[in-house]
Amino acid sequence: MSGNQIRRSMPILPIGTVMQLTDLTARQIRYYEEHSLIHPARSDGNRRLYSLNDVDQLLEIKDLLDQGINMAGIKKILILKTEPAPIETTTTKPEVSNEEVRKILREELLQAGRFQRPGMQNERPRFFH
DNA sequence: ATTCTCACA
């Protein structure tokens, strides 16, 4: 049950293939990398090589973006994906499932994200007066 | 043919 995981994390896809698989432009794919949303491997003459996991990662990013979440939020969400089991605190109290924590955090991010979104690009954030 | 980085009438 790990052979596939190994394969899924194997860096083999050139950016061109990833573009077709995700419907994202090379510009966007590289842009997300600049913001540490993905970490494709490099090879040959400095060419990016993506794994199937990276492709899934990008598809999720695209989704989150459509949902109105920004890079910062996506970054946090992605970290939750990477570190599924935060910390089994020493407290043996009736645990609040990680899923519960995630749900809450996800909602928070949705809120934060909705602020600077396309639609009212000209309006400046006038929090006061 | 592809992808990379960098810059922007």
Next chain:
DNA sequence: TGTGAGAA
């Protein structure tokens, strides 16, 4: 985020 230039 798009686009084009010059190199690899």
